[in-house]
Amino acid sequence: MKRTFILLLVPVGLLFYTIAFSQPLKDFSDCTTSGCHATQTKFEYKHSPLEDDCTTCHETSAKEHPVPNKREFKLVESIPALCLQCHEIDMEKKSIHSPTKDGECLGCHTPHSSDTEKLLTAESGELCIQCHDSYTSNNFVHGPVAGGMCSGCHDPHASDNAVLLRREGQEVCLFCHTAKKDVQSKPSVHEPFVKGCLGCHKPHNSAAKYLLSADVPELCYQCHSTVEVALGKESEVHGPFQKGGKCYLCHDAHVTDFKPLLKAEEKQLCFQCHNKKITKGERTIRDIEQCVNAKFGHEPVANDGCSACHAAHTPDNFFLLSAAFPQGSYTEGKAENFAHCFDCHDSALMEQAESATATQFRDGKRNLHYVHIAREKARNCTTCHETHGSKYPHIIAQKVPFGKWTMPMKYTVTESGGSCLTGCHKELGYDRNH
Ligand code: HEC
Ligand code: HEC
Ligand code: HEC
Ligand code: HEC
Ligand code: HEC
Ligand code: HEC
Ligand code: HEC
Ligand code: HEC
Ligand code: HEC
Ligand code: HEC
Ligand code: HEC
Ligand code: HEC
Ligand code: HEC
Known part of the structure; x- marks a missing residue:
């Protein structure tokens, strides 16, 4: 009761004071x-x-x-x-x-x-x-973060997007990286690139270059574990993978003109390295570009590209081939050992001793493929053929590999046959009308 009275006195007093003084x-x-x-x-x-x-x-x-x-x-x-x-x-x-x-x-x-x-x-x-x-504590700091421009991406007040972002998905980044916008109609586009950039990049900073969430190839393996598993096969690891998977040698992570995300037309891509001889242990790998540019080509090389026969990173066989093919000059003469060739060709060409149709490489009806191949110690196809292209018709090789030696091959073609002169034997001819 007393307190209320005192409280009432205060404003009354103040009013008096104001009016008075x-x-x-x-x-x-x-x-x-x-x-x-x-x-x-x-x-x-x-x-x-x-x-x-x-x-x-x-x-x-x-x-x-x-x-x-x-x-x-x-x-x-x-x-x-x-x-x-x-x-x-x-x-x-x-x-x-x-x-x-x-x-x-x-x-x-x-x-x-x-x-x-x-x-x-x-x-x-x-x-x-x-x-x-x-x-800003990591090795690589994003330009706008280093410049303190947090509100370039975030709205300081409110947003309908997650994490107060001003824009959504790709647009968060494409707002500034406009060059990456114009490329999306290219023939080969990486799926995570369309979804946004955060599948691979961090927005602020990173220990990895280019603000990547992990270094290549670990980054790629996060989603492409099958490629990693395949590379585990130590038997035949393609050069570019031997010191870690350098995916970027062949692929772009965003978009390219060539499927699947290849940095160049497939053959040109391979020729970036296979335009010269490469030493592999005791062996010398041929200059493939030179073979391919020769006068007579092998149809799939010209039409379908290298992947028609080779697997750039998931090899199951020698020479990164997608099916079996022997290394060296000899093997056992069974069609399955040449499975690679017989993916496309009919194995009758080496299996029928006599035939008027199975092959053109015959003397009369005598099948000369059969003679050379269907035996315990079969000659490899590469003894006579250069798979990538040659100056001779029927992709007959210019040189025959034999151990560490290569013998020149002189092949002449006639209307109904041909003849060979090699270090294997004296000049021998064949004639289908014989
Ligand atoms: C280039 C665009 C961009 C810039 C600039 C930027 N941010 Fe971000 N920020 C993002 C994105 C995108 C996310 C969401 C990350 C995610 O979802 O993984 C994010 C997330 C965040 C978060 C949520 C927590 C976290 O770390 O994920 C905070 C807090 C944040 N940013 C603060 C800042 C501050 C502070 C700055 C300035 C120093 C800044 N941001 C600059 C794009 C940016
Ligand atoms: C009587 C109206 C009025 C009130 C109240 C008012 N503002 Fe403003 N404010 C303005 C006007 C007008 C502008 C100029 C708008 C423009 O340039 O677009 C402005 C501009 C601003 C800007 C931007 C300045 C810039 O350089 O673009 C900020 C930030 C701002 N006000 C914050 C506040 C804050 C915080 C409050 C409360 C403490 C506040 N305002 C109260 C009228 C008001
Ligand atoms: C966490 C810090 C922060 C708080 C809290 C904040 N603002 Fe801002 N506000 C900013 C920043 C940063 C900008 C400049 C954004 C830019 O550069 O685009 C800004 C911009 C503005 C602008 C200018 C218009 C615009 O969007 O560019 C107005 C108006 C404004 N704020 C009003 C307010 C009002 C009102 C409040 C309280 C309800 C408030 N802000 C609370 C950081 C803040
Ligand atoms: C847009 C609204 C706005 C206008 C216009 C404005 N003020 Fe203020 N003023 C504020 C706010 C908000 C505060 C902070 C009050 C608080 O901290 O509680 C403030 C605080 C102050 C203070 C207290 C000390 C300080 O700086 O915090 C002074 C003095 C002041 N204003 C003077 C002025 C004068 C003089 C003008 C006219 C030239 C003016 N204000 C115009 C909003 C305004
Ligand atoms: C006064 C302190 C304060 C300042 C200044 C401040 N923030 Fe925040 N911010 C907070 C708090 C508190 C949260 C909520 C934290 C949480 O949820 O973990 C937050 C959350 C965020 C988030 C995450 C929102 C989400 O949905 O996850 C972002 C992004 C962010 N702030 C950006 C900024 C930016 C950009 C600025 C400068 C313009 C800024 N903040 C300035 C206190 C602040
Ligand atoms: C506000 C403008 C802005 C936004 C938004 C932005 N960036 Fe950047 N970004 C820059 C600038 C500026 C640089 C530095 C330019 C340079 O070095 O050429 C840069 C550089 C980069 C780099 C190259 C870093 C390097 O080491 O070369 C990457 C990667 C990058 N940004 C990714 C992103 C991603 C991902 C996003 C979306 C989360 C994004 N940017 C959003 C402005 C922006
Ligand atoms: C699948 C992973 C992945 C995604 C998704 C991705 N990037 Fe990248 N980005 C990379 C890699 C890997 C590099 C490093 C490039 C190199 O090694 O040549 C890179 C490099 C960059 C660079 C720097 C070099 C350059 O090309 O200018 C920028 C900028 C960039 N990315 C922006 C973006 C933007 C913007 C997006 C989203 C629209 C995005 N990235 C989405 C993996 C990705
Ligand atoms: C965030 C997950 C993610 C990451 C990280 C990622 N990819 Fe992909 N990638 C995909 C998806 C999803 C597809 C499309 C589906 C598919 O073909 O499996 C794809 C497809 C591809 C294709 C085939 C494109 C086509 O046209 O068929 C290539 C090549 C490829 N990625 C390479 C890479 C490389 C190289 C990296 C590392 C720099 C990488 N990817 C990192 C998710 C990812
Ligand atoms: C020497 C070049 C080369 C390198 C290095 C390379 N690739 Fe490829 N990649 C190719 C070619 C060529 C194709 C197409 C194969 C086809 O059409 O059959 C391909 C296809 C792909 C595909 C789609 C088909 C599939 O196998 O799923 C993915 C995903 C892929 N690569 C991921 C990677 C990753 C991840 C790396 C790094 C670890 C990598 N590549 C490194 C040449 C390369
Ligand atoms: C970045 C360089 C590079 C590119 C690009 C490249 N290769 Fe290779 N390739 C090599 C090297 C180095 C070797 C030798 C590897 C070794 O020493 O085992 C090799 C070996 C090979 C071999 C022979 C393996 C053997 O044991 O004889 C084949 C087949 C092959 N590459 C096919 C391809 C095809 C097909 C492409 C294109 C899709 C390609 N390469 C692209 C570097 C490359
Ligand atoms: C029709 C199937 C076929 C096509 C297409 C093909 N190759 Fe081959 N490639 C082979 C066969 C079979 C071998 C192993 C026998 C040999 O050495 O000729 C081989 C071997 C190789 C070798 C190892 C050569 C050596 O001397 O050890 C390289 C390198 C190679 N190929 C690269 C390529 C490139 C690059 C392309 C695309 C321009 C390509 N190949 C297209 C079937 C093919
Ligand atoms: C991807 C399918 C494919 C594979 C694998 C393949 N070829 Fe062919 N080859 C063809 C086609 C298509 C032709 C052209 C049509 C024809 O003559 O049958 C051809 C033609 C030939 C010719 C005839 C050239 C001419 O001008 O008469 C020879 C010789 C030949 N291939 C040898 C081989 C040998 C040896 C192998 C295995 C090392 C092989 N091919 C693997 C598809 C293939
Ligand atoms: C001793 C040399 C020699 C060997 C070994 C050899 N070829 Fe031939 N091949 C020829 C000659 C010569 C022709 C050209 C026949 C003609 O048209 O005059 C030929 C033609 C071909 C043709 C064209 C179609 C046909 O049958 O006439 C194919 C396909 C072919 N060979 C595949 C192979 C395959 C696959 C192998 C290994 C399994 C192989 N060759 C081994 C010499 C050989």
């Missing part, structure tokens, strides 16, 4: 010109409402100002309602930045003037890292 308050427009509140307007970026009147935001019923140790002014509205009178921040969006939701506009903005754009209390990068990681 205070000086009339000066015009508000004087607030800064008098020099008292010059700081409010002194910085480069000024808040527009300052041009009107301080009372847009401040009000008082006091008659005297200033009074030491007293606050005669209050805001016309509390924060954030005051700000939201004039500014629209959609608080209905899916995600609202925590300090914005809490109405802490003044944690990031000054209401009067600032030497930073957007009336910020600190440079935008500095501002965000008051509460967040600066993301």
Whole structure:
């Protein structure tokens, strides 16, 4: 009872004091010109409402100002309602930045003037890292992150996208990396590239080059484990994989003109390395480009490319072939040992001792393929044929490999047969009409 009485006395006393003793308050427009509140307007970026009147935001019923140790002014509205009178921040969006939701506009903005754009209390990068990681500790830091431009990607207030992102999916990145946008109509497009960039890249920083979430090939194996498994076969590992899978030698991770994501037309891609001899242990691998450019070609090389026969990274057989084929000059003369050739050709060409149709390589009906191959110590097809192309018709080889020696082969073709002169035997001819 006593307390209420005392509390009532306070405002009554104040009213009496005001009427009796205070000086009339000066015009508000004087607030800064008098020099008292010059700081409010002194910085480069000024808040527009300052041009009107301080009372847009401040009000008082006091008659005297200033009074030491007293606050005669209050805001016309509390924060954030005051700000939201004039500014629209959609608080209905899916995600609202925590300090914005809490109405802490003044944690990031000054209401009067600032030497930073957007009336910020600190440079935008500095501002965000008051509460967040600066993301600059790794080896590779993304340009806009290093430049403190967090709001290039994030909306500091609210967004309908996850993690306050201004844009979604690929657009997060393509907004600046516009060159990556124009390429999406190319013939070969990597599926994760279309979905977005975060399947492989980190947005802020990374220990791996190009902001990748892991180095190549580990990155690729995250989704292409079958390639990794296949490479586990130590027996026949293709050169480019021997010191780690350098996928980027042949593939681009984004888009290319050539399927499947190949950096060049397939043959040209292979010729980047197979345009010269390559030493492999005791052996010398031939210059394949030279063979392919010879006068007589093997149809699948010309029409279907190298993958018609070779598996660039998942070899099951010698020479990275997709089916069995012998190494060396001799093997047992069974068709299955030449499975590779008989994927496309009829094995009758070596299996029928006598025939008028199985092969053209015959003397009368005597099948000369049979003679050379259908025996315990069969001659390999490569004794007589150069699989990639030759200056002779029927892709007859120019040279015959024999141990470490190569013998020149002189082949002449006639209307109904031909003849060979090699180190294997004296010149012998065959004639189908014989
Ligand atoms: C857009 C609204 C707005 C306008 C216009 C405005 N102020 Fe303020 N002012 C604020 C807010 C918000 C605060 C902070 C109140 C708080 O911290 O509770 C503030 C605080 C102040 C303070 C307290 C000290 C400080 O700097 O925090 C002074 C003094 C002040 N304003 C003077 C002025 C003067 C003088 C003008 C006119 C030139 C003016 N204000 C115009 C919104 C405004
Ligand atoms: C009486 C209306 C009004 C109130 C109240 C108001 N503002 Fe503004 N504010 C404006 C106008 C007008 C602009 C200029 C708009 C423009 O340039 O597009 C502006 C601009 C801004 C800008 C951008 C400055 C820039 O350089 O682009 C920020 C940030 C801002 N206000 C924050 C606030 C905050 C925080 C509050 C609350 C403390 C607030 N405003 C209260 C009217 C108001
Ligand atoms: C976490 C810090 C932060 C908080 C909290 C915050 N803002 Fe901002 N605000 C910014 C930044 C940063 C920008 C500049 C964005 C840019 O560069 O595009 C900005 C820009 C603005 C702008 C200029 C228009 C625009 O979108 O570019 C207005 C107006 C604004 N804020 C009002 C507010 C209001 C009102 C609140 C409180 C409800 C608020 N802000 C809370 C950081 C903040
Ligand atoms: C005053 C402290 C503060 C400042 C300053 C601040 N933030 Fe935040 N931010 C927070 C808090 C608190 C959270 C919620 C944390 C959480 O959910 O783990 C958050 C969350 C975030 C998120 C994650 C949102 C989500 O949905 O997961 C992003 C992105 C973000 N802030 C960006 C920024 C940017 C950009 C800036 C500078 C413009 C900034 N923050 C400045 C306090 C701040
Ligand atoms: C190039 C665009 C970009 C820039 C610039 C950027 N971010 Fe992000 N940020 C993202 C993306 C994308 C995510 C979501 C990552 C995810 O989903 O894995 C993210 C996530 C976040 C998160 C959520 C937690 C996390 O680490 O995933 C915070 C907090 C954050 N960013 C703060 C910042 C701050 C602070 C800056 C400035 C120093 C900044 N961002 C600059 C794109 C960016
Ligand atoms: C706000 C503009 C902006 C956005 C958005 C942006 N970047 Fe960048 N990015 C840059 C700049 C600037 C560089 C540096 C340019 C340079 O070094 O050539 C860069 C460089 C890169 C690099 C090359 C790094 C290097 O080491 O060469 C990669 C990779 C990259 N960004 C990926 C992304 C990804 C992924 C996203 C989406 C999450 C993204 N960027 C979004 C501006 C942006
Ligand atoms: C499948 C994984 C993957 C995806 C998805 C991906 N990238 Fe990359 N990105 C890479 C790899 C790997 C490199 C390194 C390039 C190299 O080694 O030649 C790279 C390099 C880059 C570079 C720097 C070199 C250059 O080409 O300019 C930029 C920028 C880049 N990516 C942007 C993007 C953008 C933007 C997206 C989304 C639209 C994206 N990436 C999606 C794997 C990916
Ligand atoms: C985020 C998962 C992911 C990552 C990481 C990834 N890929 Fe892919 N990749 C896919 C998907 C999904 C496809 C399409 C489906 C398929 O063919 O298996 C694909 C297809 C491919 C294709 C065949 C394209 C076609 O046209 O048939 C190649 C080649 C390829 N990826 C290479 C790579 C290389 C090289 C890397 C590492 C730089 C890599 N990928 C990393 C998911 C991924
Ligand atoms: C020497 C060149 C070369 C290298 C290096 C290479 N590739 Fe390939 N890749 C190819 C060729 C050629 C094809 C097409 C094969 C076909 O059409 O049968 C292909 C096809 C693919 C395909 C789609 C078909 C499949 O096998 O699933 C994927 C995925 C792929 N590569 C992933 C990789 C990855 C991952 C790496 C690194 C570990 C890699 N490649 C390294 C040449 C290469
Ligand atoms: C980046 C260089 C490079 C590219 C590109 C390349 N190769 Fe090779 N290739 C090599 C090297 C090096 C060897 C020898 C490997 C060894 O020493 O075992 C080799 C060996 C081979 C062999 C012979 C294996 C043997 O034991 O005789 C074949 C077949 C082969 N490559 C096919 C291809 C095909 C098909 C392509 C295209 C899809 C291709 N290569 C692209 C470097 C390359
Ligand atoms: C019709 C099937 C076929 C096609 C198509 C084909 N190859 Fe071959 N390739 C073979 C056979 C069979 C061998 C093993 C016998 C030999 O050495 O000729 C071989 C061997 C090789 C060798 C190892 C040569 C050596 O001296 O050890 C390389 C390298 C090679 N091929 C590259 C290529 C390239 C590059 C292409 C595409 C321009 C290609 N091949 C197209 C069937 C083919
Ligand atoms: C991918 C299928 C394919 C494979 C594998 C293949 N060939 Fe062929 N070959 C063809 C086609 C198609 C022709 C042209 C049509 C024809 O003459 O039957 C051809 C033609 C030939 C010719 C006749 C050239 C002429 O001008 O008369 C010879 C010789 C030949 N192949 C040898 C071989 C040998 C030896 C092998 C195994 C080392 C082999 N081929 C593997 C598809 C293939
Ligand atoms: C001793 C040498 C020699 C050997 C070994 C040899 N070929 Fe032939 N092949 C020839 C000659 C010569 C012709 C050309 C016949 C003609 O048209 O005059 C020929 C023609 C061919 C043709 C064209 C169609 C036909 O039968 O006339 C094919 C296909 C063929 N060979 C496949 C093979 C295969 C597969 C092997 C290994 C299994 C092989 N050759 C081994 C000499 C040989």
